Amino acid sequence: MGTKKERTGWDDQELEASVDAYLKMLGLEHSNQTFKKADENRLLREGPLSKRSASSVEYRMQNISAVMEQMGMSHIVGYVSAKNVGTGIGNRIRKILAQRDIEAFRKEPTQASQHFTYRLLEANTPQFSDTPEGILNPNKTSSAAIRYSRARWITDWVLKHSRGFCEGCNQAAPFLGANGSPYLEVHHVKHLAQKGSDRTSNAVALCPNCHRRCHHSNDREAFTLELYTRVKRLERE
Ligand SMILES: [Zn+2]
Ligand SMILES: [Zn+2]
Incomplete structure (x- = not known):
């Protein structure tokens, strides 16, 4: 099932939206706040993941748990790590995670040689004339797609x-x-x-x-x- 899903081709925007929703939930979990997985799932399908079913979104979240685990990070308790994360999708998820500030979720400090938190300045970084405004409360924004592109700025x-x-x-x-x-x-x-x-x-x-x-x-x-x-x-x- 996993490999078939990969061939149906999740694009980067879909994966980024999944990762960001995942990190939002993990952040809430870390600060002992409640959230409903089903609500987040529905929100994603009303927005950037409109082409996906509830179960494939759920499965993606389990993929992200698996990659977080591989990276030495804690994961959302409710999303059991999916066993068979394809290398392709795993690497793409890892790459997106590496662009986020996820150090707070590290289980324990590791040696310097095990760095993975890459945040590489992209070659085509836009020119900035003014300081971008940013987001006062990233966790509260409802429009996922807009939030992610602005956060990247x-x-x-x-x-x-x-x-x-x-x-x-x-x-x-x-x-x-x-x-x-x-x-x-x-x-x-x-x-x-x-x-x-x-x-x-x-x-x-x-x-x-x-x-x-x-x-x-x-x-x-x-x-x-x-x-x-x-x-x-x-x-x-
Ligand atoms: Zn940090
Ligand atoms: Zn320094």
Whole structure:
């Protein structure tokens, strides 16, 4: 069944919508808030997944659980990991997850060599004339498709604005990403899982070390406070 579904071709927008809905639910679960899987499923099918059945959306969510598990992340309790995630679909889901700030969901810190949180600056990043407005409350937005494309602008803007320097330690990005751009990761200073906004006033470009420091160090709170003084555009939420 799984492979057949893959051949029917979920496009990137459908997969991104699934991943974002998944992360929204996981965020709610992490902050002990309730949500109904069935409602989220229906919402997706009323929007970006209008071509899909309830059971295929459910199955996709189980795929995402499986990939999260492979990445060392916790997953939504209600979505048991699907056993047979095709490599193609698994890789695509992984790639999308790697573009999101999911560090807050990591089960436990891993070694630096096991990085996977790639957020590569795309070659065709648009030119920004103004600071994009962003989203005050990403969890509350109902129009999934619009939210995702706007959210992408925020990460692109933040990466571009950094000019390749970590906003935590001011060092140059430690290496170039696969596309040749300086490798930095976008971090939400108040985590999305804690209802932080997806705006440039809540997002910074960090080197992998500083990013891990924000999530896992024993001085993460003090380090986070320093970010607010160091990066002028940040606003406390
Ligand atoms: Zn740094
Ligand atoms: Zn982060």
